[in-house]
Amino acid sequence: MIYLASSNRHKYEEFRRMLSDIMEVRWIQVDYLEPQSDDLEEVALTSALWLADYLPKPFFLEDAGLFIRALGGFPGPFSSYVFSKLGNEGVLKLMSDVKDREAEFISVIALHTGRELLTFMGRSRGQISTEPRGGGWGFDPVFIPEGSGGRTFGELGEEKDAFSHRGAAVRELRRFIQARGAQLFKNELGSWGAEG
Ligand code: ITT
Numbered sequence: 276m277i278y279l280a281s282s283n284r285h286k287y288e289e290f291r292r293m294l295s296d297i298m299e300v301r302w303i304q305v306d307y308l309e310p311q312s313d314d315l316e317e318v319a320l321t322s323a324l325w326l327a328d329y330l331p332k333p334f335f336l337e338d339a340g341l342f343i344r345a346l347g348g349f350p351g352p353f354s355s356y357v358f359s360k361l362g363n364e365g366v367l368k369l370m371s372d373v374k375d376r377e378a379e380f381i382s383v384i385a386l387h388t389g390r391e392l393l394t395f396m397g398r399s400r401g402q403i404s405t406e407p408r409g410g411g412w413g414f415d416p417v418f419i420p421e422g423s424g425g426r427t428f429g430e431l432g433e434e435k436d437a438f439s440h441r442g443a444a445v446r447e448l449r450r451f452i453q454a455r456g457a458q459l460f461k462n463e464l465g466s467w468g469a470e471g
C-alpha cells in the first residue's frame with residue numbers, strides 16, 4: 276500500500292488507475308501551502324520533506340504544470356492558480372493570435388519511502404488546441420498530445436495515460452518499484468506491495 280498526498284481527486288483517480296495492479300493507493304487529502312518556485316522538482320521535494328513530518332510512509336505527491344512555449348513557459352509551476360483564475364477560455368484567449376501552439380505538460384513525482392526521498396519525471400509534448408474539446412479536468416480539453424491523432428486529453432478518456440506526463444512519470448516510478456522488488460519494501464516498511 277502507498278499513500279498519495281494531494282488536494283486533487285482527479286490526480287488520485289489517475290494514479291490509482293495506473294498503480295492498482297501492483298499496489299493499493301490510498302488518498303490523503305491535503306491542502307497545504309505549496310512552496311513557490313519556478314522549478315517543479317524543487318516544489319515537489321520541498322513539499323515532500325515538509326509533509327514527511329506528518330504523513331505515514333511510504334507516500335508520494337506530484338507537482339505538475341503546463342508550459343506553453345509562445346508564452347515563455349507560462350503558466351508552468353503556477354498552473355493550478357492560473358487554471359482557477361483564467362480557466363481554459365482564458366488561456367485560449369491569451370493564445371488567440373498565436374501561431375506557435377507548442378506546449379508541454381511536466382509531472383514530477385516525489386516519493387518518500389520512509390528512508391529515502393526520490394523524484395520521477397514525465398513529460399508530454401503537444402499543442403494547445405484552438406477550442407476546448409472533450410471532458411476530463413483542468414487543461415485536458417485544450418491539450419493535444421503528440422501521437423493522439425489530434426485528440427485532446429479530454430477526448431482520450433483512460434487512453435490519456437498512454438500519452439500523459441503523469442503516465443510517463445508513473446512508468447518511471449513502476450520501474451523503480453519493480454527493480455527494488457515490492458517484497459523488499461514490504462520487509463523494510465511493513466506496508467509496501469500488492470499483498471501488503
Ligand atoms: P495537488 O494538491 O496535488 O498539488 P493541484 O491541482 O494543486 O493538486 P498541481 O499543483 O500539480 O496540482 O497543479 C497542476 C495544475 O495543472 C492542475 O491544477 C491542473 O490545472 C493542471 N494539470 C496538471 N496535470 C493535468 C492533467 O493531467 N490534465 C489537466 N490539467 C492538468
